[in-house]
Every structure is written in structure tokens, then in C-alpha cells.
Amino acid sequence: MSAPLVRASVTLPNEQGLHARPSAMIVRTANRFQAVVTMRVGERSADCKSIMEVLMLASPRGTLLAFEASGMDADAAVQALTTLVGSGFGE
Amino acid sequence: MERLKGITVSDGIARGVAVIVGSVDREVPEVQVSRGQVPRELARFDAAVVAVAAEIETLKEATRAALGDVSEIINTYLAFLGDEISILRPIRRLISEDRSEAASAVVRHFRALTDELRGLPEPLPSRIPDLLDIQRRLVERLQGVAALTLANKLPKNSVIIADDLTPTQAASLDRSRVVGFATAHGGPASHTAILARHLGIPALVGLGSALGTVTAGATVIVDGFFGDLVVAPDAATLRNAQSRMRRLQQKAHGEVGEACTRDGTQIELHGNIDSDLGARELKSLGVSGIGLHRTEYLFLGREHAPSEDMQLQHYARLLRSMAPRPVVIRTMDFGSDKWDPRIQAGREPNPALGLRSLRLSFAYGDIFKTQLRALLRAGVHGNAKVLFPMVTDVEEFGRARAALRDAMEELRREGLPFREDLPVGAMLELPATALLADSLFAEADFVSIGSNDLIQYALAVDRTNPEVAALFVPHHPGVLRLMQLAVQAARTARKSITVCGEVAGMSRYTPLLIGLGFTSLSMAPSRLRDIAEATRACNVPACRELAEAMLAAPGPLAADKLLDAFHGERPKRATRRG
Numbered sequence: 001m002s003a004p005l006v007r008a009s010v011t012l013p014n015e016q017g018l019h020a021r022p023s024a025m026i027v028r029t030a031n032r033f034q035a036v037v038t039m040r041v042g043e044r045s046a047d048c049k050s051i052m053e054v055l056m057l058a059s060p061r062g063t064l065l066a067f068e069a070s071g072m073d074a075d076a077a078v079q080a081l082t083t084l085v086g087s088g089f090g091e
Numbered sequence: 092m093e094r095l096k097g098i099t100v101s102d103g104i105a106r107g108v109a110v111i112v113g114s115v116d117r118e119v120p121e122v123q124v125s126r127g128q129v130p131r132e133l134a135r136f137d138a139a140v141v142a143v144a145a146e147i148e149t150l151k152e153a154t155r156a157a158l159g160d161v162s163e164i165i166n167t168y169l170a171f172l173g174d175e176i177s178i179l180r181p182i183r184r185l186i187s188e189d190r191s192e193a194a195s196a197v198v199r200h201f202r203a204l205t206d207e208l209r210g211l212p213e214p215l216p217s218r219i220p221d222l223l224d225i226q227r228r229l230v231e232r233l234q235g236v237a238a239l240t241l242a243n244k245l246p247k248n249s250v251i252i253a254d255d256l257t258p259t260q261a262a263s264l265d266r267s268r269v270v271g272f273a274t275a276h277g278g279p280a281s282h283t284a285i286l287a288r289h290l291g292i293p294a295l296v297g298l299g300s301a302l303g304t305v306t307a308g309a310t311v312i313v314d315g316f317f318g319d320l321v322v323a324p325d326a327a328t329l330r331n332a333q334s335r336m337r338r339l340q341q342k343a344h345g346e347v348g349e350a351c352t353r354d355g356t357q358i359e360l361h362g363n364i365d366s367d368l369g370a371r372e373l374k375s376l377g378v379s380g381i382g383l384h385r386t387e388y389l390f391l392g393r394e395h396a397p398s399e400d401m402q403l404q405h406y407a408r409l410l411r412s413m414a415p416r417p418v419v420i421r422t423m424d425f426g427s428d429k430w431d432p433r434i435q436a437g438r439e440p441n442p443a444l445g446l447r448s449l450r451l452s453f454a455y456g457d458i459f460k461t462q463l464r465a466l467l468r469a470g471v472h473g474n475a476k477v478l479f480p481m482v483t484d485v486e487e488f489g490r491a492r493a494a495l496r497d498a499m500e501e502l503r504r505e506g507l508p509f510r511e512d513l514p515v516g517a518m519l520e521l522p523a524t525a526l527l528a529d530s531l532f533a534e535a536d537f538v539s540i541g542s543n544d545l546i547q548y549a550l551a552v553d554r555t556n557p558e559v560a561a562l563f564v565p566h567h568p569g570v571l572r573l574m575q576l577a578v579q580a581a582r583t584a585r586k587s588i589t590v591c592g593e594v595a596g597m598s599r600y601t602p603l604l605i606g607l608g609f610t611s612l613s614m615a616p617s618r619l620r621d622i623a624e625a626t627r628a629c630n631v632p633a634c635r636e637l638a639e640a641m642l643a644a645p646g647p648l649a650a651d652k653l654l655d656a657f658h659g660e661r662p663k664r665a666t667r668r669g
Binding site: 016017019020021023024025027028031047049050051052053055056058 | 164166167169170171173174175176177178204211212214215217218221395
């Protein structure tokens with residue numbers, strides 16, 4: 001049951017924080033994978049496949065986003081998400 | 092026959108069939124189903140989600156053509172519709188556990204979601220309109236109401252009746268079948284108004300809850316001249332409307348024609364445009380130039396402010412297509428009735444007196460500077476002029492000019508080409524500005540009167556409020572005296588002044604404006620022919636006499652009588668104008 005957790009953190013670089021467009025991009029990226037992916041901001045966390053949960057974190061620029069994934073493609077999922085965030089969502 | 096009073100945001104007259112577009116406030120009764128019906132409700136809900144997602148997907152292309160790139164909004168919509176955890180599963184749970192009928196389960200859950208968002212800090216509340224739009228689409232599917240997005244279902248000569256149109260609705264209309272709009276809410280900058288002006292068809296807003304009494308399929312007349320929506324018109328009203336429509340259509344062909352009074356005073360006619368669509372056509376109509384290019388369009392439906400390069404390309408294209416004629420580009424004018432998701436002005440208790448227009452641009456200095464840099468760089472591509480919105484006095488104007496100088500300094504350091512001597516003007520929209528017009532002209536290269544706001548602030552009337560909209564009158568002597576101060580100051584300073592609010596495009600007021608001394612008017616392109624014709628009928632001394640009498644009138648009723656007398660007897664007014 002307890003699959004190994006893959007973890008990686010990245011700082012949110014884009015000016016306007018995690019608003020609708022980047023949130024939708026996170027969800028779309030997470031949905032490409034089987035893995036369950038969670039994003040933690042401090043004490044709070046969101047399922048990366050739920051745009052409402054991701055939006056509710058209301059993260060401003062400079063927030064440290066900690067991704068955690070479990071499942072067979074967890075590595076690839078975390079890799080894809082940290083790359084996406086690190087690139088500033090192509091903004 | 093019934094006559095509903097609205098506010099004209101796009102002029103013209105049209106007769107058509109009422110098409111009611113589903114509203115957010117559609118009544119959805121709380122209905123419980125029997126246990127046996129639960130699987131059916133679940134299946135209906137899942138089918139509705141799939142159908143709405145497909146509907147939104149097909150909008151991507153249509154919307155791109157009509158409103159620029161709104162795929163960002165649409166991707167967000169699709170993400171909401173695919174959100175199992177926070178949206179789909181909770182609704183299915185309401186259906187299976189509470190035995191809620193599918194549509195009422197949707198409404199219950201979305202109400203809970205929007206209530207939660209409303210209490211959270213920005214930008215979360217900004218997503219509420221998106222959620223309401225998705226809710227509306229789901230409910231319409233589930234209740235079998237024809238969604239407006241099914242453009243092919245519109246009957247010919249549709250008059251769209253709605254609370255207000257969302258950007259996706261406005262974009263997805265089959266325009267060849269729509270002849271007019273009437274909405275309960277919305278203002279001159281609503282999507283409905285912008286689209287209607289672009290299409291050159293009449294639109295009324297602010298009809299309020301009375302609009303709920305209009306039944307689908309009823310014959311209606313949208314009368315932009317009087318601001319009336321006539322429901323089930325009687326034979327005489329219909330005949331009158333049709334003859335006016337015919338005359339307008341006859342005028343709609345060929346060039347605008349000379350705008351010169353009978354006694355030889357040339358009046359410059361300019362076009363107002365919201366986007367770069369139609370600029371070429373404007374030039375072929377023979378206008379003097381573009382008197383007001385509103386730039387809010389560039390910002391609508393985007394998650395981010397448009398980049399400097401994107402703006403530069405847009406302005407340069409517009410300038411090249413109009414060159415050598417002048418194009419007055421107004422810097423972003425948000426706040427009050429114009430709303431943008433990045434700029435949270437709508438949440439003030441009194442937005443018309445709040446952080447809006449130029450004040451808002453100062454508060455969002457980065458976005459403002461990007462626009463100024465783009466304008467300066469675009470200036471080398473044609474005859475550009477920059478206009479700052481709602482300038483209060485020369486000191487505030489100086490601050491805006493300083494921002495422009497800073498942008499120039501930056502461009503110089505970066506070695507980018509730009510136009511150094513860009514003419515800079517001020518929009519006169521406040522009574523205080525009119526009273527101080529002489530000092531403003533010491534600094535401003537030109538002035539444009541925004542009559543809509545000038546009237547609003549002079550008379551303390553919000554024309555989108557149906558309770559007081561009837562008090563919104565351009566011919567109020569108090570308003571006319573303010574305009575007179577402005578035009579006199581322009582003459583003394585030997586600088587140009589243009590009227591570019593809606594009054595400039597209403598032929599009833601053309602003799603009055605000429606009489607006050609204005610020689611430059613800017614209006615929606617669809618109004619140009621009518622105003623050129625009205626100008627040709629004018630005789631300056633008679634116009635001046637009219638203006639003087641109206642300036643001396645004690646109030647709006649007396650002034651209106653004088654104007655009626657000038658135009659001939661009142662009952663003929665509707666037919667005479669054509």
C-alpha cells in the first residue's frame with residue numbers, strides 16, 4: 001500500500017502568482033499521469049488534479065511549492081510539474 | 092404593446108423575434124427524486140458535463156476570431172469541468188446521497204463553492220463569474236433550454252434578450268442572424284455593447300427586471316433612438332419602425348458624404364473604434380480619422396496584461412491602415428463600469444467615484460508604462476495621438492505626461508526608436524475639468540470631451556441604474572454650460588476639441604453641438620452617415636441661436652422643448668429622423 005513518495009520543491013517564479021492560467025496548466029499536466037500528486041504550501045495541500053484545490057492555495061510569487069507523488073509514474077509526474085513551474089509557465 | 096425603457100449603447104433600429112438567453116438566475120427548484128431515479132440523474136449529469144465540455148471546446152476557435160485569444164479562459168473552464176475532487180464528485184454525492192435532481196444538485200454545489208470563494212482574498216472571487224457561467228451551461232443542458240452557444244439554432248432576425256452576455260456568449264453568436272440586443276444589466280463597456288457597436292446593430296442595456304416579462308418568440312422593436320424596447324408593437328408602431336429602418340438602410344450604402352453645414356462650416360467627423368476591426372472600412376468611408384480608439388479591448392479575456400510587443404504590433408497596424416489620418420489612442424480606462432480581472436476596481440462601494448481611469452493607471456504603474464512604451468514606439472508608424480482618460484486638472488495631466496517622459500527616457504537608453512513629439516491630449520469628463528479648461532489647455536495639445544461621464548458627474552446620475560436613467564440627459568443646461576466653457580477655452584488656446592461621447596453620434600443633438608461651437612465630433616462608425624446628413628442640414632447662425640436659448644434654459648424640460656421646436660413638432664420626431 002505505502003508506495004514510496006517522490007518529493008521535489010520549486011519556488012513559484014511568475015509575477016502574478018498561481019492564478020487561473022497556471023493553475024489550469026498544473027492540473028492538465030498532473031492529469032497526464034496515473035500518480036496521485038499533491039502540492040503542499042506550508043501547512044496546506046492540494047490535489048494537483050483539482051483546479052479548485054490548486055486555486056484555493058492562492059500562492060503568490062516566491063511561494064515554495066512542494067510536490068509529492070506516489071504511483072508508478074510518480075517520478076515523471078514530479079519532474080514534469082517542477083519543470084513547468086520552474087519555467088514560469090512559459091510566461 | 093408594451094414599451095420598456097433602456098439605455099442605448101449602440102444606435103439604430105431593428106425589428107425581430109425575441110430570443111431569451113438563459114440567465115444565471117434561472118429558477119431551479121429544489122427537487123428530490125426517488126431512489127430508483129438516482130442512476131438516471133447521475134447519467135444525465137455526466138452526459139451534461141460531457142456536452143458542456145464539448146460545447147466549450149468548440150468555442151475556442153469561434154472566440155479567437157471574435158474576441159482575440161480567450162483560450163486561457165476556456166482552458167480554465169475545461170479544468171473546472173474536469174475537477175473530480177471539488178466539483179464532479181461532490182455533485183454526484185448530492186445526487187446519490189440526498190437524492191437531489193441533477194440540476195438542483197448542480198445549483199446547490201455551485202452556490203456552496205461561490206459562497207466560499209466570495210469570502211476569500213483576491214484573485215479567488217474573480218473566478219466566480221466563470222463558475223456561474225459553467226453552472227448556467229450545465230443547468231441549461233439539464234433543463235433542455237436551448238443554449239445560445241448553439242448558434243445554428245437562432246431564428247432569423249433574432250433580438251437577443253439576456254441579463255448580460257458573457258464573453259463566450261457574445262463571441263459565439265451567429266451574427267448573421269442577430270439584429271439587436273436588449274439586456275437587463277450591463278453598461279456601455281459590456282461585451283454586448285462592444286459587439287453591437289462593432290456589428291452596427293442596436294443594443295439597449297439597463298432594462299432591469301422588466302425584461303423578464305418578455306416572452307420568447309414575441310415580436311420586438313429595439314429602438315436605439317428613444318432607448319425603447321417595444322414588445323408586441325401595434326400595427327402603427329410597426330409601420331413607423333419599418334419606414335425608419337428602410338431609410339437607415341438606404342443611407343447605409345456609399346460614402347459618408349461631406350460634413351459641411353449649409354453655410355460652409357466644415358465639421359470633422361471621426362470614428363470611435365474598440366478594436367482594429369473595421370479601421371480600413373472607416374478610411375474608405377472618408378472619415379477625418381479615428382477620434383477615439385479604446386484600448387480596453389486588448390485586455391479583455393486575457394489572464395495577463397498584453398505585452399509591449401503585442402500592443403506595439405496592434406497600434407502600428409492600426410496607424411498604418413489609417414495613415415496619414417490621425418488616430419487618437421486612449422490609454423487604458425478601467426474601473427467604474429469597465430472591469431478587468433487583473434484590476435479589482437469593481438469591489439469598491441462607489442466605483443464611479445473610486446480608483447478608476449487615470450487614477451487606476453497610476454496605481455498599476457507597470458501595466459501603464461508598458462502601454463505608454465508601446466504607444467511611443469508605435470508612433471513612428473503613422474499619425475498617432477495619445478489621450479489620457481478622465482483627467483481632473485492640469486496637475487494630474489502633468490503626472491501622466493511625466494510617466495510618458497519616463498517611458499521615453501527608458502526607450503532612449505535602450506536605443507529603441509520612438510516618436511518624441513507625440514501629441515498628448517486629455518479627456519474632459521469631470522465638471523471640475525471643464526471649469527479649469529483654460530489651464531488644462533496650457534499643457535494639453537488637444538482635449539476630447541467624454542460626454543457620457545461628464546453628464547454622469549454633472550447630474551449625479553448613473554445611467555445604468557434604471558431608477559434614475561431617465562434623468563441622464565445631454566441637453567441639461569448645466570451640462571451645456573460646462574461644454575461651453577470647454578469649447579471657449581479651446582478657441583482661446585487655438586487648440587482642438589472633439590466631442591466623443593454618445594451625444595456626438597445622435598443626430599438630434601448635431602445642431603446643438605455645432606451651435607455651441609464644436610467643429611469636431613467622434614462617434615461609432617455606424618452613426619457617421621446620419622450625422623453627416625444632419626450636419627448638411629445645419630445653418631450655423633440658427634444653431635447658435637438654438638444653443639444660446641438652451642444654455643439660458645432653467646432646466647432640462649425647457650431645454651428639450653427648445654430642441655423639439657427647432658426640429659419641428661414632437662410627434663413627427665421619430666419619423667423625421669429616419
